[in-house]
Amino acid sequence: MNIDTVYFGTIEIQKEQIITFENGIPGFQDETEFVLLDLEGNPGFKIMQSTKTTKLAFVLTNPFLIDPNYEFKLDDSSVEQLQIEKGEDVSVWAIVTVQDPFDQSTMNLRAPVVINLQNRYAKQMSLDSTNYHTKHPIKGGEHYASSNT
């Protein structure tokens, strides 16, 4: 199928690439289907593009590349919702709020995106009882991310 994207124009995607957020994400509850697209030139980041709304896309990054000590507990209810069977099937991403200049950009460690790679079910967590917040600086991380992937 073809989808229209913010950045890449119209592209062809396979159905298997779609990740499903059963309940959408906070603020975008009707948006249940996204695809992760690679960003040429900077492998530390991906674009999470809505399949139905051209204008809706997010920048994601691997939070562990920027904060190697990042950790949280996946609660039982999320494990069940996403039908997670094995830890290695879980992929974790942080949503980036891009600023100009770029090194002022932040990532949201309070609400990571968790994807079960087996069935491509996903959800945005809300880590209520952690010290992580919604605006962690990514400064420095983009170079680290680029040189390590």
Added chain:
Amino acid sequence: MLVLTRKEGEAIQINDDIEIKVLSIEGDQIKLGIDAPKHVDIHRKEIYQQILQENQLASQLTTDSINLIKNPQKD
């Protein structure tokens, strides 16, 4: 908005499968127990609001902002 008065130990039933119970009241703090199916996400409102706002900011992506990521050193 529906307004109900409840005492400690009393509960509210929403549909067949959601129960919210007042577990204890101490000063200005009320402890609630919530029983709901696993697919129902329950959030502290102020945290949900923060995440929602951050998602809205993060979603305002333009071609320019994506170019910033592709060429972060250029500034």
